[in-house]
Amino acid sequence: MNTMVISFSCSASRKATWILALLFMMSRVHGQSTRGFVSVDCGLTNSSAYNDGITNIRFDSDRGYVAGGLSHTILAEYMVGSDEQQKTLRSFPDGSRNCYTLPSTFGKKFLLRATFTYGNYDGLNRTLDGSPFLFGLHIGVNFWDTVNLTNWDPSLTVWKEVLTVAPGNSVSVCLINFGSGTPFMSALELRPLLDAMYPFVNTSVSVGYFRRIRFGEATEYITRYPVDPYDRFWEGWSFSYNTYPWINLNTSSQVEILPGDDYFNVPMAIFQKATTLDTNYSFIVINASLGPNVVPESVRLLPIFHFAEINGNNMQRSFDIYNADDVLHRGFSPSRLQASSLYNSGQFLYNGDAVYTLNKARGSSLPPLINAFEVYSLLRMENFTTDSEDVNYMKQVKAHYNLTRIDWNGDPCSPREYTWEGLTCGYSSSNKNPRIVRVNMSSSGLGGGLAISLLNMTSLENLDLSNNNLVGTIPDCQIKSLAVLNLANNKLEGPIPSYILRRFQAGLLDLRLEGNPICSKVKDMYCSNKKKHTTPTVLIAVIVPVVLVSLLVVMCILWKLCHKGNSGDYEDYATYEEETPLHIDIRRFTYAELKLMTKDFQSIIGKGGFGIVYHGILENGDEVAVKVLMETSIAKSTDFLPEVQTLSKVHHKNLVTLEGYCQNKKCLALVYDFMPRGNLQQLLKRDDHSLNWEQRVHIALDAAQGLEYLHESCTPAIVHRDVKTPNILLDKNPVGIISDFGLSRAFNEAHTHISTVAAGTLGYLDPEYHATFQLTVKADVYSFGIVLLEIITGQPPVLVDPQTIHLINWTRQKIATGSIHDVVDKRLMDQYDASSLQSVVDLAMNCIENAAINRPTMTEVVSRLKMCLPAVPRLFQLTISGVPTISNEGNFQSDHAGRMSETSLLSGR
Template identity: 60%
Template sequence: MAIVYGYLTSTGARLGLLAFQMLLAASMIQVHAQSPAGFVSIDCGYTNSSDYVDEKTNLTYDSDERYVEGGKNFSIRAEHMKDAANKQEQTLRSFPDGQRNCYTLPTDSGKKYLIRATFTYGNYDELNSSKNGSPFLFGLHIGVNFWTEVNLTNWNPSNTVWKEAITVAPDTSIHVCLINLESGIPFMSTLDLRPLQDTMYPFVNVSTSVSSFSRLRFGSVDELITRFPTDPYDRFWQSWANYSYPWSNMSNIINVTALPNIDIFGLPPAILGNASTIIDRYSWLNITVRSSHYLTTELELLPVFHFLELGNNGSRRTFDIYNVDEQQPLFSNFTPPAFLSSMFRNWFLHKGRRAYFQLRSTPNSQLPPLINAYEVYSRVQMNVTTASSDVESMKLVKEKYKVTRNWNGDPCSPREYIWEGLNCTYPNGDQNPRIVKIYLSNSGLQGELAISFMNMSSLEILDLSHNNLTGTIPDYRVNSLKVLDLSNNKLHGPIPYSILGRFKAGLLELRLEGNPICSQVRGSYCGNKKTHILLISVIVLVVSILVVLCILWKLCWKGKSKEDNDDNMNEEEIPLHIDIRRFKYTELKTITNNFQSIIGKGGFGMVYHGILENGEEVAVKVLRDTSIALSKDFLPEVQTLSKVHHKNLVTLLGYCQNKKCLALVYYFMPRGNLYEVLRGGLEYLHESCTPAIVHRDVKTANILLDENLVAMIADFGLSRSYSPTHTHISTVAAGTVGYLDPEYNATFQLTVKADVYSFGIVLLEIITGQPSVLVDPEPMHLPNWVRQKIAKGSIHDAVDSRLMHQYDATSLQNVIDLAMNCVESASIDRPSMTDVVIKLKECLPAGTGEKQLKSGSYKQKDAMDADIARQFQLLISGVSTESNEGTSSGVTELSSPSGR
């Protein structure tokens, strides 16, 4: 622990400080020989069975073996070991399997805790994932709730990211879960749990947790990060450490130690005993916390200011604290007292991507403002979890049968991470989700039937068939149970009356066939002769089908060699006069390895992966057995498309014109199509091509993605040339259900607005993650589904849940409005593609194009908690932060100190 002091003038003061340091050091030896009660310190990936004491903090660290299931242990690479600030950074646990992997931490129900996770990549997997240019990020959940995102893209592999949250434990344990977002393998280096006093952070409760975005201490401080034992709650305090003009730093730790313990935030003397101000000639300072383009979501922010007067020499210091964005004071005429004052409002500020505060001297103030410490948090909305009785029952089932499935965290929530083998119901309001169906067939279960299923009062279906369960059937008195499938186990009688009675009353479907119990009874629940006859019939039918297929295969194979010989004979003699390559059918067979690898299927035909002679990858779209009439209609379109070139249109490399086969050869798009990912180029076609082109089949499956996720429109098999001087062209309606313009479908009158309609559907698919036509619980067109969601709730109910609320709500609302405008029934009410492009650019969140910020770690100067260096920037009295990597992490518009 380092004690730093500023200007102490008397010898007595210096001796007093020395005595205080010695006393504090002696007390640390006695008090901190072991971790405080309730501290949980986990070294993820540490494989030694015995714990160890960290040499800097004197905290005891354990292996994570008993806190988590799954994952693999790793050490960071040798070249990064020298940069590790502590032993915990040298190891980690990686989770390559499963979407959600959770640590379970012991807690006292209803108690308030600080949770911190750290992440030191250290290129442990030798993939250079943080430096290869691809996105490297994953999510974090507290229980069922999205906490934050860990973004290591373009991150120094030696540096450490940390995330902190404050929450109330809902039960005797709390889950911290890593979420695989398919942009890198999640991992964790350390996980800490620290109990807080119930009075601390009063804005945290059972329904609201907070995520820490910034926690700063001011004054002349040598430590980059201050933590335990200086802070008894082991919070990470980043040092502001800015000594340049017009800053002035103050220190008076001794006086702080004599203060009564009245602080609801529990700040230690070392934090309170230092402060920063500006020289007398200036009257205000700014504090700006602003997100970079790495963070596009709007946040509900809550700032906390900590003030303590460290020596005003009898002069008056009074200032106002303004929320500049809302042009209103948060606190007026504030004078820092000789005892601690923590200033906060018990509500969150408006949603936004920045917070801008100003400490402004009042006219009668003789001294400029000062500040000792500052914290800012964002809201983590806590959602309801699965009913505790169901959770406890499933825990007992998991333990009893040693279930090896990826059962982590809450069984039912969030919905996208529901436990495999479960179905849940999600009531409206604040009611807890309930488990209604359990499917554990063929799961290798052994032993007697668990009685814990009886405690699940909403359970409707229990399928434990095809396992090795033994013993008798428990008296399952679950009135909600409709199906009990225990077939093909090793169970014996008797059958409990409660179960048998519900079966006879027609309230329960019971299946017991394949158990010893059925040798003693002849009930229909044990199967009958009709079942065996039906099984034999099915087997005979399957065998017959296989015989017929074998015969057909032989006939096809016999004719194959003759077909190959005729390939060259079927080439069309009249070539197209275009400047792209013409492929022979035999060449396509060589390129595609005889059409072995299918990568897509569309209205035009099958799409195959191919490799040209020079090693270049291509996509070959083939329509076999095409009639000559269709070929005459299609090939002139190829002539038009061969002249179309745009960065967002897939380039046509060549074609094949064979009497038996028409084919198009395109550049291969390695990232597939947009439809696959969910689950630009049109303006050029409409406005810049001569003649203009209507695509007629715009859909997510026809928007391909290259390795950099640049979108390119493909599949011009249905496209038609179009003259802007005509209002429409007449043609047979064609396209894909769900994307088809209703006006075009009814009148067969084609305009460019047909593509606009289809593009509107594509926009809605991107936003919602839903298909163009939903089928469950009943068929519904996507625009109608969006209208219903918004009418019953808000836009957030329509947004893809995988975005985890990480988006700009205002921008998203504008995009939804634009998409709904595109799918108007009448084409005259739809915008042009040019208008769509303009409006989409306007919808981009502010700052999207700003220069990417450099990242920091807690081993660096001006480092910020949990990649805040990329998410947030601090501006105080016009002096921007300076990155230790030589680039500015301040904003481009600088505030100058003003007012005298």
């Protein structure tokens, strides 16, 4: 979900050659061990290994680590100055999933890094041809990140990092083909970490690299091995900001790292340097926001701050650390020549555009200081790997028959949508690791003997190897759970092993051998195409189903009698899970998990057309809202699939975050982040004056920014079609969050409209859309205009007392017979800025023009709403030397006159 870019071309003052020269430059430290390092140069045609000229790290060819793929070299024009590993790559034009497998140690923590340099290797100029170019990454069986190279300079290198725990004696990195460009990889590196490092990383939680910065003066843009023995990449902050008011400090003295503060093992050389400000300044803002091709996703971030006081004087230094308006650490004072690392263990913050502020505390003599900074995004390791015994058996089968099936890559059963061809897996709740229950390799051109590995699998229930060229005899082994063994139409000879024969005779095994030489001497039913049924067998086959059906009917009647009138008790739908998942990279919950998180659907927090919304708590303590529709399948629901598909692809700070979904044959559910302050409609109706004018305009701006993202940043553009105050949720701040995408529709920007049945809510529906059924993004603009009128007036979209009248007409009548102040919500008690009010009313009236062509775009709406905001910051105001610093966006720009500063690193995020 997060992209780090090594920018090879920047401003005029930072020429590409300068960056290339500095990128992997560092001081040599001889004698440091690279034990446990795995460094793979993908696509290296020369099979001999080599030592990197700068780091002296050994790189090997990727032969032996991956099956399939094609080797390429980048074009000559991009070779100059490139490091050796980026000159070659391996592409994977075939298959939906292709995996590298690296050796590891079970339970060991590792840093995994993958790098990607397109370099126009295929001559197609794919990154700049205007079409989407992106593919996915999985770490093991779980989604890691998306590599997005759309509109990307082919000389640029993208890197991805993850800190994870090895699930076994190997760890796989898989490239996922989204159908939007051929996946490829330039280099893959694995670095072992100490077990005590990054204590929040465990078997169920990995973290993706978001940012890692070293402060103070640095001679190299990237600091890595051997300065950092774990080969982490530290960006040099001073390459962007090394002039007034910034002050770089350094010391040659040893910085002590006390036991208990060594969870991150930051190199001593980094702790010996720091950055602070001139004493006339009072805060530092670290802006770790996302960069090109990565939308502000609803990621969970964990920031880590590293400090050591290396200033020579004895003046007191104390500061507070904020994330937006939330205090992370208050009154921190770094110790003299002693390392300290601050983080809130396990507290992953909801903030895709991370802005962290170090603000000078009252009474402090000195401004803040910082040595280093890291921030990671949460990756939940929710999918479990296939049982290791089954995996080993299938590897033996693959080797035995020399199978080269493209789809047999990575884990056999996980994720479910990438199950190996011909396998059926069991996902029992009692066994977290999937088991292989059926293998169908009929008509697969298999030759040689029957692989004994298949018969030894304790989980296998059904094995079909019919219509192949198998020879020899059936291996003699004690099969455990096999109930069906179909070996028909091969070249197998006898005898039949006694154990298999006894199981057949006992009725425990359905054995099929017809069409084999073995049947020339045996005339039993397993050698016949016709099944022989004795009278008792026929009677049993008839009587047993009748008895079972009768019992089932009686049980259903009793259940209905017992539960009649109790609407709070629901049938246990745990057995109705859909076998075919949606092909999206978000968590899928089972019905049983829904019951657990909602405490058996106890706390109802809302009801609507979709169904009932319950309060829930995930296993990590996060609060969620669970929107449930009972007695409905995905085939019957018209809103469920569009909402899941939309929210799994769109990510913005003002769009609701979809944590996951439940796809059950009798129950559909969507699991969202919980919004503690409800929705805008509810808050506008309250009589406690809970929303002042500034907050209302800010919430309008939030919603407008969410809609602008849907209209302008999504390809194709998305029309929400149901913009209304109940669908604008509010978090604790309150920030407006657009929700309920059940009616949303996408259309290609090349078309001016799409024809569709009019859908929406009474009072918000665009009259032009309703009349013509021609949908455009301007339908959302009209609905948003109604929302603005509700924010201004506090009235519903349709008033019914004393007579029914639309809010638009009510507003126009009030203004025509009085003044603009007559429409203002009385709850505001006249506490508003008149010019701001006039601007918002004008904007609302512009949005509700009858002709869509006369309405503004959402980009224009956002721009005008920003101008309507009063001149105070939304969440908190920082001052430097008594001069207020204003930021409506929460994004501090570099402005020496205004005394504002921002870290905006060269490789922007």
